[in-house]
Amino acid sequence: MTRIERIRPEPIPVIHPLPEYLASGQRAVWYEETKRVLQVPWMGVVTMAYSHYPKFFGELWRGLKPLCGSCPFVEAFLELREFVEARTIQLKPKPLVTELTDLGYAPREIDSIREMNTVFSHGNQPYVVLAAIARHLLEIGDMAGEFDAEPWQGRHAPDVQVPFLLMEAHHVDEPTREVYDDIKVRLNLPFVNTDYRAFARWPSYFALAWNDLRKSVGSVEHEAVYQACHDRVAMLAAEGLPNPGQLSSQALRQAAEADASLDEVIQMCRLFQWLLPGLITNVAFLRHQLEAV
DSSP: OOOOOOOOOSSOOOOOOOOGGGOOHHHHHHHHHHHHHHTOSSOOHHHHHHTTSHHHHHHHHHHHHHHHTBHHHHHHHHHHHHHHHHHHGGGOOOOOHHHHHHHTOOHHHHHHHHHHHHHHHHHHHHHHHHHHHHHHHHHTOOOOSOSOOOBOOSOOSOOOOOOOOOOOTTTSOHHHHHHHHHHHHHHTOSSOOHHHHHHTTSHHHHHHHHHHHHHHTTSHHHHHHHHHHHHHHHHIIIIISOOTTOOOHHHHHHHHHHHSOHHHHHHHHHHHHHHHHHHHHHHHHHHHHTSOO
């Protein structure tokens, strides 16, 4: 079956993510539902950008909500995380625990960074699968899975409690702003993802972590992990998951065209589906840096 290709849109489209604190009405309902069903503490930039197109997002979320709360969906993204983390360790991330300890980080501080990483290591997975499904429906056609799916019972999210604080560019000092600028250049993006802004709460840690990660970004080996992650989620979108919400390509395309040009919505979806496999790979890399030595 035909699957989506990994495409970076050129030029990068303008996106319109609505922050959670500004959401009201139907968007606020969508945001809370998304976080509850995915079991994540934050609304991803991808879904905030989707919600700028309310008819598109309304139809997408109507159909995805029963899937995202199903056993096949949860099992698939948990397996995806294991796959990417196993591949990423081959990039040989530098162990940082000793260096952080020498800087004065207490064990509980390092554990807090690990817990923040755990939140993203878990939560990015459903977002990337969601993004692949959106692209598949808009560009390829219907999903091939059956309409039945057993609901997931209970909690799959990590049992951690860590303050979710994002260091925006106007919050940080000049050295961290330089790290942000380097991230945008190295990753070829016009913005800094939520994950990196959360890790920058510990600026000395984040500078060390990024300095190691940046050496791998763009390498053949690093790109191979990106591509492998993309290939797995493209397969899931095409034929690896059921479709209990009975989403259809035609209905989603019609909803998108009611909000804007179809090409505008497709280019926005391509951007996030292109960047998320890389983000997942990079967060896995940062995770391996903090493994006990």
